[in-house]
Amino acid sequence: MKVCLYLEAENVVARSGFRTAFAQHLRALERLGVPVTTDPTDSFDILHVHWFGPRSLYYLKRAKQQGKIVIAHAHSIGTYDFKDSFTLSNTFAPLYERYLHYFYELSDAIFTPSGHAKRLLQAQGISRPIYVVSNGVDLEKFKFDAQAREKYRQRFGLKRFTVFSAGNIIPRKGVLDFLEVARRLPQFDFIWFGQAWGRLLAFDSEMHRALDERPANVKLPGFIEDAPGAFSAGDLLFYPSYGETHGLVLLEAAALQRPLVMRALPEYTAAGWRDGENCLTEKTIDGFCEKIVMLAHDTALRERLAGAAYRLAEANSLDRVGHHLYQLYQALLAIARKGG
Numbered sequence: 001m002k003v004c005l006y007l008e009a010e011n012v013v014a015r016s017g018f019r020t021a022f023a024q025h026l027r028a029l030e031r032l033g034v035p036v037t038t039d040p041t042d043s044f045d046i047l048h049v050h051w052f053g054p055r056s057l058y059y060l061k062r063a064k065q066q067g068k069i070v071i072a073h074a075h076s077i078g079t080y081d082f083k084d085s086f087t088l089s090n091t092f093a094p095l096y097e098r099y100l101h102y103f104y105e106l107s108d109a110i111f112t113p114s115g116h117a118k119r120l121l122q123a124q125g126i127s128r129p130i131y132v133v134s135n136g137v138d139l140e141k142f143k144f145d146a147q148a149r150e151k152y153r154q155r156f157g158l159k160r161f162t163v164f165s166a167g168n169i170i171p172r173k174g175v176l177d178f179l180e181v182a183r184r185l186p187q188f189d190f191i192w193f194g195q196a197w198g199r200l201l202a203f204d205s206e207m208h209r210a211l212d213e214r215p216a217n218v219k220l221p222g223f224i225e226d227a228p229g230a231f232s233a234g235d236l237l238f239y240p241s242y243g244e245t246h247g248l249v250l251l252e253a254a255a256l257q258r259p260l261v262m263r264a265l266p267e268y269t270a271a272g273w274r275d276g277e278n279c280l281t282e283k284t285i286d287g288f289c290e291k292i293v294m295l296a297h298d299t300a301l302r303e304r305l306a307g308a309a310y311r312l313a314e315a316n317s318l319d320r321v322g323h324h325l326y327q328l329y330q331a332l333l334a335i336a337r338k339g340g
Contacts, residue, residue, distance in 0.1 A: 002035040003329060004044040008053040017248055018075050021113070021135040022050040028136055028322030034329075046329055048111070049073060052103045060106055069332050072107035074130075076100060077120045077245060097124070104128060109332055113246030116267035131328055135248050136321035137313050141228055142255035148229030156219050156233065158189045161296045164234030166193040166227070166249045167241065169220070171207050174240030174263065181238065181288050183215045188296065190238075191219040193230055231256050236295055236302070239263070240288065247271070251316050254278075254309035259302040261291045272315070278308035 007022040025048075029036045037044060040059040047063040048071040049056045063070050077100070104110050104126055111133040112118050118130045153162070163182070167173045169192065182190035196211075211220070224230040231237075237253035239262040247268065253260055262268060264281035275281040280291040295302050 001046070001329060001333060002037065002044045003029065003046045003048060004037050004040055004042060005029070005048050005050065006038060006040045006056065006059060007050045008056045009051065017135070017246070018051055020248060021073070021075060021246075024136040024138060024318060025050075025133075025321065025325060027138065028318040029325060031318060032322040032326055034322070034326055045069065045333065046071065050075065052076070052100060057103060057106075060103075064106065064108075069109075069336055070107045071109050071111055071332070072104050072128075073133075074100075074104060074110050074112040074117060074121060075245060077112075077117055077124075101126065108336075109328075111328070113248075114267050115270040117245040133324060133328070134316045134321050135246050135251075136318045137248070137251040137255050137316050139255055139313065139317050142231075142252050142313075143228065144256045144258075145229055145232050148226070149232040152230050152233035156191060156221055158191065158219075158233055160187065160189045161236075162189040162191060162234045163236050163238045163292060164191045164193065164231065165238050165240070166231070166252075169194050169196045169207075169211070172242050174242055175207055176210055177240040177285060177288065178238065179210050179214050179218060180285050181240075181292065182218045184285070184289050185292060186215065186217055188292070189217055189219070191221065191234065193221060193224050193227070195223045196220060227252060228256065231258065234258060236261060236292065238288065238292060241265075243267075250279075250309075251313050254306070254313040257306040257310050259295055259305045260309055261288060261295065272312050278305060278312055280305065 005022060005026050007019065010019060026036065026038065040047065046069045047059065049060055050073045060070050101124060105128060107128055110121065110126065110128050110130045112121060112130060113133065113135050115132050118132055121130055165178055169175055178190065178192060231253060237258050237260045239247065239250060239260065241263060243265065244267055250260060250262065250273070260279040262279055262281055264275070264283050273279050280295065282288050282291055
């Protein structure tokens, strides 16, 4: 069995979750010794595409014509995760979702990062079999580094208890809530690691005004390649996103044994996040502020939540993800050999 993992326009999505998940799965399969290529013109038995652009569609259709098994990885669901992102995204979201439906239906099977994402796809009427496959987290890469912590704290001028977040700076990620919480908690430092897109591509007047008028305790260094080192500089992850298919940043922070405060979302519950057990969840600005202050002043609570979060990260390690992928590939091959 040989697998082709394909990510179209890899440079374009280099700072996205698509690229991270693709790289994680590639690494997981290589560690397991599964023959794998990233070139769709090579020979292979299974094509596993991680994006849905025109070249992905071409190679998907070609592989189907050649009798190969094709897997579409549904990192995006449609309107749910496309709205409140980029300029005119809300206008084009229904069309975007219809295209995804068409693309996914061409596959033999769909992999998606969470049980919540699977249920949303099923509710859209997707008829292809859907399997939940975690994006995974590399526990060898995401290790807390005390030296890196000091380096990045000096680099970004972080001198107090530091609340961090990460992701594209778009409305859906909860940027406005992050800024408001920082405004109400001037005794802490806040830092957001992530791409700030130009106003032409990601125009939202309220968000851009808030960014321009952000409080002095907020730092926006942009995308940082060394995520483990940069995240080590923080003391607590605050993740106020309004919708995620997986929330990979949560697992990355958990791997670094950072405590987490996040928005109460059904997809997190389905993924194993439990309020008061391995994280704290809230829905309001007041609630977020209360939980952050509580954790800042309770070292024992931070350590207990961080330890439990790390166990969830272990359950999503690359070793486990690699074995899961391999088992699913084998099962799909067996079905195909039996004629359906």
